[in-house]
Amino acid sequence: MxxxxxxxxxxxxxxxxxxxxxxxxxxxxxxxxxxxxxRRLPLFALTGPSGTGKTTVGRVLVERLSDRCVVVEQDLLWVGALRDPSGDSPAFRQTWLRLAASLQQNGRPVVLCGTVAPPQFEYWPERVLFADIHYLALTCAPEVLRARLRARPAWRGWDHRRIEEMLEFNEWVRVQASRTVPPMGLLDTTRSTVDQTADVVENWVRGLLAV
Known part of the structure; x- marks a missing residue:
């Protein structure tokens, strides 16, 4: 719907x-x-900078949370029609809120894996479609994050400028997570395996659903 x-x-x-x-x-x-x-259900935003493991962990969570949630990858809709080169792509954010609210009418909350911060979701009219939006931000040590982004395939376009911008965002998340409204949880993936990170995220989601 x-x-x-x-x-x-x-x-x-x-x-x-x-x-x-x-x-x-x-x-x-x-x-x-x-x-x-x-059905006004909670939305779970697994966020953080590129290279911290959101997409990889999301693939694991699809199976782990299949009994309770719908796990989706935010970049699926990162298409030309929804991109705004002059700002924060409001059409992209609002479209995801609408889609997540629609998916949740089947009775299962959505876990959205993608880079987003509370100011990019909390102030749109579509926010009323959710009971709560919970944010868990994956972060990483700068030198490890830089190496991960440099190792990505060339088609993804991670040149020096983009990598440095993402490192700045990584630092912003680490510093500002407790100050956003609502605050974001933090999970450092520098030394964690995919399964270890997935364990924490799965427990985070299930714990909030239990409450």
């Missing part, structure tokens, strides 16, 4: 409205008043 389109009158809205109704939630159309049951 598309939470931006009313099932009653078919009107599109850029600002969805969700009301709580006891233990559940209801998607409300501001044009015709139609009310539709809506």
């Amino acid at each position: 598309n939470p931006m389109i009313c099932a009653g009158c078919g009107v599109w809205t850029d600002e969805p409205r969700v009301e709580t109704d006891g233990p559940g939630a209801v998607l409300v159309c501001l044009s015709c008043g139609h009310r539709e049951p809506f």
